Amino acid sequence: MRWEHLDQEPCSVARTLSVIGDRWTLIILRDCFLGVRRFEKFESRLGITRHVLTDRLKKLVQNDVLVKTPYQEKPRREEYRLTEKGLALHPVIMSLVHWGNTYMTDDEHGAPLIHIHKSCGHRMSPVTTCSHCGEPVTARDIRVEVGAGWEGVVKTPRTE
Amino acid sequence: MRWEHLDQEPCSVARTLSVIGDRWTLIILRDCFLGVRRFEKFESRLGITRHVLTDRLKKLVQNDVLVKTPYQEKPRREEYRLTEKGLALHPVIMSLVHWGNTYMTDDEHGAPLIHIHKSCGHRMSPVTTCSHCGEPVTARDIRVEVGAGWEGVVKTPRTE
DNA sequence: CTTGACAAGTTCTAAAAAGGAACTGACTAT
C-alpha cells in the first residue's frame, strides 16, 4: 500500500493520517498553533528542507487545514493560517504535547510547551472526557468498536 | 535535521514525534488499541511491508510504548502489547479518530471506528477539558506559551 | 543605477527509506 492510495480508503483514520500522519506535518502544525505563519519562519525554526516544507504546506492547503493568503502585494507575500478544520486539530496536538511532557521530558529542562486556559487563567493540561456523561476517560474505560465505515477495507488492503 | 537527531532535542514535542510521528507507527498504534498483537496480523491488516513493520515495532519496544512478550515456546512466538506509556497515548488516537470522523468521513460509509464508554455504556466522542476548571476547551480558549524546556533549541536547530 | 537583502519558492544530485517479492527456521497438522 502506498500513501497516495491511503486517502481513498473508506477508513477515516487512514484518511486522517494521509493528511497529518507525517513527521514534518505534525511539527509544522505545532508551530501553526504557536502562531507561526510564514515560510521562512517555519524553515528557520524547524530545520526542514525548503522542498519538503513547500510540499507539506501545499498538501495542508489542499486538504483545507491551512489557508494561504497574501499579507501584502508588491511584492506578493503569502502566509499560512489555520482554518476551522485545522483549529479542530488542537486536541490532537495538545494530547501529543501532554504525552511528551509526561513521558519524554528532559529533566534538566522541564516542559517546553505550556497551555494556559484563557477563561480560568491557569496552566492546564488536557483531560479527555466522555461526551455523554462528562467523566474523564482513560484507555481502559473505552471499548473500541468497528463501525459501518470499516467494511473490511483495512482488513484486505492488498486486494485494491 | 535528520530524524536520528530529533530524539536528542530538549523539546518534548520533537521527541514525542521521534517516537510516534510517523505514518505507519500511528496506524500500528490504532490497531494496538483495537487489540491486535501479532506480527502477521498487523501485516495482513495494514498492508505494511514486513521490513518496515519489523523496524517500527522494534522502535516502539525500544521506546517503551510496546512490550514484546512470548505467548508460547516451541516454537517461540512473540506478541506486542501496549505498556502504560503506550496506553497513555489513547487520547492522541481518540482525538485523531474523532477528527477523522468529523472531517474525513466518507458519507457512503459513516464512521469506521466507534468509542463506547464502558461505565456509562454510551457511544462517546472525546471532549477535551481543562484540568484546572473542568470546562471544555477549544483551540481559541488556549494560549500556548513556551516554557523552560524550549531554550531556543528548536529556534536554532542548525547550530547542532 | 548598481548592489545587497528579503521572502517564497524551484532545481539539482546524493543519500536514506520504503516497496515488493522471495527465502529462512522452528515448529505443527495431515
Next chain:
DNA sequence: ATAGTCAGTTCCTTTTTAGAACTTGTCAAG
C-alpha cells in the same frame, strides 16, 4: 513427506528526503 503458520531476514528497485545552490519580484541604500 508435504503443506502450512509465524516471525522475521535478504535482496533489489522505486520513492522520498537532505543539502546546497539558484530564481523571481521588489524595496532600500550607497
